[in-house]
Amino acid sequence: MTHEPLSSAAHVIQLALTPIFLLTAVGSLLNVFATRLGRISDRIHVLKKDGRRSGAEMQRLRVRSKILDVAVTLAAAAGAMTCCAAITLFLGTLRDSGHVVTLFTFFGGGLVCAAAGLACFVAEITLAGRTLRDEDEPD
Numbered sequence: 001m002t003h004e005p006l007s008s009a010a011h012v013i014q015l016a017l018t019p020i021f022l023l024t025a026v027g028s029l030l031n032v033f034a035t036r037l038g039r040i041s042d043r044i045h046v047l048k049k050d051g052r053r054s055g056a057e058m059q060r061l062r063v064r065s066k067i068l069d070v071a072v073t074l075a076a077a078a079g080a081m082t083c084c085a086a087i088t089l090f091l092g093t094l095r096d097s098g099h100v101v102t103l104f105t106f107f108g109g110g111l112v113c114a115a116a117g118l119a120c121f122v123a124e125i126t127l128a129g130r131t132l133r134d135e136d137e138p139d
Contacts, residue, residue, distance in 0.1 A: 019085040019107055026079040026114055029121070033072045036124060040065050060131045064124045071120035078113035081106045 040061050047058065085106035 015089050019082045019089075019110070022107075022110055022114065023079055023082045023086075026075050026082065026110075029075045029114070029117060030072060030079075033068055033075065033117075033121065036121075036128075037065060037068050037072075040068070056134070057131055060127055064127050064131075067120050067124040067127070071117045071124065074113040074117035074120065078110040078117060081110035081113065085110060 044058070044061055047054070047061075085103055088103045088106060
């Protein structure tokens with residue numbers, strides 16, 4: 001009694017789970033990005049309501065929201081590429097052909113997009129800190 005087909009299927013499932021861990025991390029990043037965007041929106045509403053439309057602060061809030069737009073787009077692309085990597089694993093096994101280049105393109109692309117999204121997040125957080133520091137400076 002040989003268990004080779006079962007062992008092979010288990011190995012494919014193990015390989016397919018690896019990209020899913022990245023997908024979980026990407027989902028967490030998107031949640032953080034959405035929270036940050038909500039805070040920016042709240043701040044803009046407070047400034048408009050109080051009539052304190054500081055040009056410099058409003059400009060920074062606009063830049064922060066644009067950076068977050070890029071971060072969200074990159075994280076979403078990372079998620080999509082990660083899903084494609086998992087699908088490629090399954091398709092490659094089902095068709096018994098080599099999809100190594102496609103797999104590395106999707107998974108590598110997912111990693112690059114996740115890293116770029118994190119870089120945008122760092123830029124946005126830095127800009128947010130600068131805005132807060134400027135608020136504390138005496139006029």
